[in-house]
Amino acid sequence: MNIVYIHQHFSTPRGRTGTRSYDFARHLVARGHRVTLVTGVYGASDLADLVLERRITRRDVDGIDLRIINVRHDNKQTFWRRIAAFLGFMFLSTLEVLRVRDADVVFATSTPLTTGVPGTLAHWLRGVPFVFEVRDIWPEAAVQVGALTSPVLIRLAGWAERTFYRAAARIIVISERMADRLRKRLGAQAGKVCVIPLGTDVALFAAAAPDVAWRREHGLEGKVVAVYAGAHGRFDALAWVLKAAARLQDDPALRFVLIGDGALKASLMADARTQGLANVLFLPPMAKEKLAGVLRTCDLGLMTGENLLIFDTACPNKFMDYLAAGLPVLVNFECEAGWIARREGCGVVVPPEDPDAMAAAIRELASDPARRREMSARGQALAAARFDRSRLAGELEAVLLSARAARI
Numbered sequence: 439m440n441i442v443y444i445h446q447h448f449s450t451p452r453g454r455t456g457t458r459s460y461d462f463a464r465h466l467v468a469r470g471h472r473v474t475l476v477t478g479v480y481g482a483s484d485l486a487d488l489v490l491e492r493r494i495t496r497r498d499v500d501g502i503d504l505r506i507i508n509v510r511h512d513n514k515q516t517f518w519r520r521i522a523a524f525l526g527f528m529f530l531s532t533l534e535v536l537r538v539r540d541a542d543v544v545f546a547t548s549t550p551l552t553t554g555v556p557g558t559l560a561h562w563l564r565g566v567p568f569v570f571e572v573r574d575i576w577p578e579a580a581v582q583v584g585a586l587t588s589p590v591l592i593r594l595a596g597w598a599e600r601t602f603y604r605a606a607a608r609i610i611v612i613s614e615r616m617a618d619r620l621r622k623r624l625g626a627q628a629g630k631v632c633v634i635p636l637g638t639d640v641a642l643f644a645a646a647a648p649d650v651a652w653r654r655e656h657g658l659e660g661k662v663v664a665v666y667a668g669a670h671g672r673f674d675a676l677a678w679v680l681k682a683a684a685r686l687q688d689d690p691a692l693r694f695v696l697i698g699d700g701a702l703k704a705s706l707m708a709d710a711r712t713q714g715l716a717n718v719l720f721l722p723p724m725a726k727e728k729l730a731g732v733l734r735t736c737d738l739g740l741m742t743g744e745n746l747l748i749f750d751t752a753c754p755n756k757f758m759d760y761l762a763a764g765l766p767v768l769v770n771f772e773c774e775a776g777w778i779a780r781r782e783g784c785g786v787v788v789p790p791e792d793p794d795a796m797a798a799a800i801r802e803l804a805s806d807p808a809r810r811r812e813m814s815a816r817g818q819a820l821a822a823a824r825f826d827r828s829r830l831a832g833e834l835e836a837v838l839l840s841a842r843a844a845r846i
Contacts (some may be wrong), residue, residue: 439842441558442464442519442538443690444546444553445476446511446527449483450499451642454699454723454756459547460499460829461639465831467501469639473552474503476534476556478527482699482723484792494534505534513671513700524550532556536563543838547571547610551595561605566840570606571634575619575748579811581591603627607841610834615773616751634833640826642730656719661693662804665736665765668731668756670700673749675742676769680791681720682709684801692804694718695730695736733763737810739802745771745790753778761821766803770796772826784817 445459447703449747463473479485488495490508501564507530509522535544535556538574544566546557561568574788603609609630611617617666621628653659670676694717703720710718733739739760745748752773760767767785769776770792777784786803788795803810 439542439838440472440538440540441474441838442535442541442566443473443543444477444531444535444544444556445475445477446524446531446553447480447483447548448475448477448504449480449725453480453482453484453486455480455482455634455727456736457606457639457753458636460502461637462831462834463502464500465828467575468836470549471835473660474502474505474538476505476507476531478507478523478531479510481510481514484725486510493530497619500802507531507534513669524552526608528552528555532559532570535560536637539564541566543567543569543842544570545571545834545838547590548573551598554605558602558605561607567607568605569608569610569845570602570622570840571610571612571840572616572638573612575616575751579599580798587807590684603630606630607844608632608837613751613753615774615777619751623740632833632837634830634837635753635771635825636755636757636758637825638762638821638831639726640762640822641779642726642826643734643759643762643764643821646727646730646734648735649728650735652732653735656695656721658693660691660718662691662738663693664694664735664738664740664768664800664804665697666742666756667697667733667759668754670698670703670706672702673744673746674700674702675744675770675790676702676706677709678712678714678791678796679740679742680706680718682796683710683715685793685797687715687717689717689801691802692800694740694821695721697721697732698723729759730763733765735760736763736765738800739763739765739785741767741768741769741775742773743773750772758821758825761825762815764812764814764818768796768803768822770800780822782820784813784818784820788842822838 449455450615466473495506518810544557546553557568560566578627591785610632617633657694664725753775757775769787771790776787786799
């Protein structure tokens, strides 16, 4: 097949963000398919370091025909700057997708929702089967987090979502709870919905040696390290981690390491200084290749978030990366990842907005290395069996083939 893959936030493991589209694309290439991947320039991607002088730049990346549209996007941009970036990419990516005359299938992944436009137009104008991946259910997700408040924009987003769903031959979602919710909404079209989790690069973590030099550099030798690796934003609920850390200052063997960046990082660092939290270390985001070794040398992975209804479908990258790295996971909000952690015995779930419960759970796990080892083994086995992207790429291949077959 000749697959046109649209993802505005592409990055290789040299970047400081998720690598799902890179992993899937390279596995599809290895399976004998041609992959044309149309992307923008995301601030945390390794592409952000490129000097791009043309509107569209083509690169071969591990056999992937990468077409980089010179539209830059960053989570620190203002709302309207981000909207402008989404619309600019939507327009230019549509032109680029329509230039590929021999495409067998177009696969577009959100966010943003606007990536559905080039896929839908390729289907309408060229008759190419369209597969749409939904990572957030619109417009509910944007409304609940306050990103969309205009009634006009909410109605427009709802209309666009329904249009994309009708045009798509298949709809991929990233969690079982999301699939249940979407199937109820789609009614007669519910059969289009398939579940392919975000997954993780199991091979990358298996090959990464624990980064003992990193531990030594930051004075963490002999400590039990609870790590958070991800965005430091409004909905990541890291203030609760600081509150739990404040309750654990009496334990000299415990350390909290927060890796990443985001709109609230500066204020979180200021709060930690004000509270005199000597047991909390903030570090900048790092390339996935480096992060793999760092996570392998930590002891507990933290997955925190605001307890919003829309987040109950969440099963994010960091959860699966923690499992692949052999970390027991602590979850502090109701979500699919927490449900999996409970069911599979690879982590613990504490009540939301309860720093006492979080601190107690961390203290208990820190004092029980045997339990951590058992959770670690369970998590790694689960990552290999269900979340390994080399396996999930085969599931994606089957979905794309079925979409192409529906055209014939």
